[in-house]
Amino acid sequence: MKRLMLALLMTAVPALGHAFDTRASSAWVYDMTTHTVLLDKNAHVPEHPASMSKLMTLNMLFEALHEGRVTMDTTFPVSEKAWRMGGSKMFVKPDDRPTVEELIHGIIVNSGNDACVVVAEGLGGTEEHFAEMMNERAAQLGLNDSHFANSSGWPHPDHLMSMHDLGVLAVRLITEFPELYQNFAVRSFDYKNRVPANSQNRNPLLDIRAGDWQADGLKTGHTEQSGYGLVGSAESRTDGRRIVFVLNGLQSNADRATEAEAIANFAFRQFAQKSVIQPGQRVGAADVWMGEATQVGLVAPQEVKLLVPVQSQDQITAEIVYTGPVQAPVAKGQELAQMHIRVPGMNDQTIALVAETDVPAGGFGTRLMTAARVLADRFLAADTAGGQSAS
Structure with missing residues (x-):
């Protein structure tokens, strides 16, 4: 060998230091352009993902769109179960027939638990069967720290994801569905003028004008168990680098916003692509x-x-x-x-x-010279060995 x-x-530039101690209880930061993990804090520990796990429901829906099983104009019925869902809502009613396009907005912008159940029942028949489908697909995608009990992230002891798995899923949504990924930057959606108080996208980074980077996704999450979390992605305006980051376990919406911005600044300003x-x-x-x-x-x-x-x-x-x-x-x-x-x-x-x-390959002369060199090396080695033994 x-x-x-x-x-x-x-050429060196002034040192800034690249250690970052996030206040999040768990985090994963990944540079997509160079395939580099920049931060890993408890990233492989399964925990309650809250509405961030809606990304898996969207992945299932995006795959159905790509495979032609549904179109953006396909409509789904609304069951009583979907209508009665609590928490964040798109505010569908049993006599509605929302389109796939409307449901995508309802899940991303409104974080609609009801919209997730509509999609789950539309693709899987029942939400329970859809959760089984999610788990089967997660295993195929290598999301080994994840298990889904429902389509929305509604609190359940067996509904778990790691920050690493959420990040890997976000990378997939960005790379495999670029035309659908654009929906994550939609700022507001008000289904049938029913959700004016819940019509704004909750991603706190979408309105930040950092100058050297711009965020364009993906999904927030919050429950009492999980704390405040965010799966985010941003792109550098200077060199086109894209990062994906996942944070969870923060104490407030304000903490989530400030920590997410700090993470993006860390990723873009403490590292250089060379x-x-x-x-x-x-x-x-x-x-x-x-x-x-x-x-x-x-x-x-x-x-x-x-x-x-x-x-x-x-x-x-x-x-x-x-x-x-x-x-x-x-x-x-x-x-x-x-x-x-x-x-x-x-x-x-x-x-x-x-x-x-x-x-x-060398000709006859090369082979002859090589053979002579090998013989010479052997004689030299033997002579050296003999001299050592004589002494």
């Missing part, structure tokens, strides 16, 4: 056995971008590891090695390195 050490130097290797840039070389050349350059097949704490930009190191010497012939683009990149305070990153050029 061959190992090559090198430093990846970048290009450390360009496509085709030679970063090392591997020894070649029985080839027309004795070495071949190692290059990255695509640009390598890292998210780094601003105070660590001059401390990035890397190690190239490969099994060598590499047997000729070698084809350009052939994967030969791995580079392990280390950034202080962050998880290590591993990228593949490929051959810079072709290296054909």
Whole structure:
């Protein structure tokens, strides 16, 4: 196993420090652009998610839309159970036939528990069966810290999600359903002029003008058991980076608002996205056995971008590891090695390195020279060993 050490130097900027101690009892912050976890506080602990778990109901509905099982104009009936739901409501009535589009707004903007039951019964027949469907789909999506007892997040001892699972679900909604994700930025919805006091989107970040970033989703939650929580997402106006963050266990709506804004500022201002290797840039070389050349350059097949704490930009190191010497012939683009990149305070990153050029197998002369070199090395080793034993 061959190992090559090198430093990846970048221009440093003033240090700001990247530790963040959130007041939330649990949190998960993720940079979608570089696939980097920026904060993990009790993120894999299942807990009461309140209305944040409505994201799973929306995922089920978005999947039905994508698969053509329903359209935005499809209407669902309203059962007495849906009509009698307490808590946050869209205020549907038994003689209504709300459309899928109206129900999406009712769930996102009004956080309607009644709207969730309408969707659950419309897709699953009963809410109980829909909860089973949610659990089956959650297992398929790898949401291993989640279990659903209902469609709305109504308090139930067995209705649990981790902040990590909520974040992963948010990433899915953003990446898999971009045209539907836009609904999370809708500011107000008043179904049939029935909910003027409950018609505004409760996401406290939608109205913030931070200058360098803008929030556009996703969902708040609150019960006495869970405290105040938020699944949020925001995008940088400067470099297009997108973050997803989940907070729970805060003491008030005001705490949720201030902590969410602080998290976004932390994610965008304490970290910088940097290009450390360009496509085709030679970063090392591997020894070649029985080839027309004795070495071949190692290059990255695509640009390598890292998210780094601003105070660590001059401390990035890397190690190239490969099994060598590499047997000729070698084809350009052939994967030969791995580079392990280390950034202080962050998880290590591993990228593949490929051959810079072709290296054909050597001819008769190359084989003869290689054989002679091997014999010479063996005689030298034997002579050295003999000399050591004689002494």
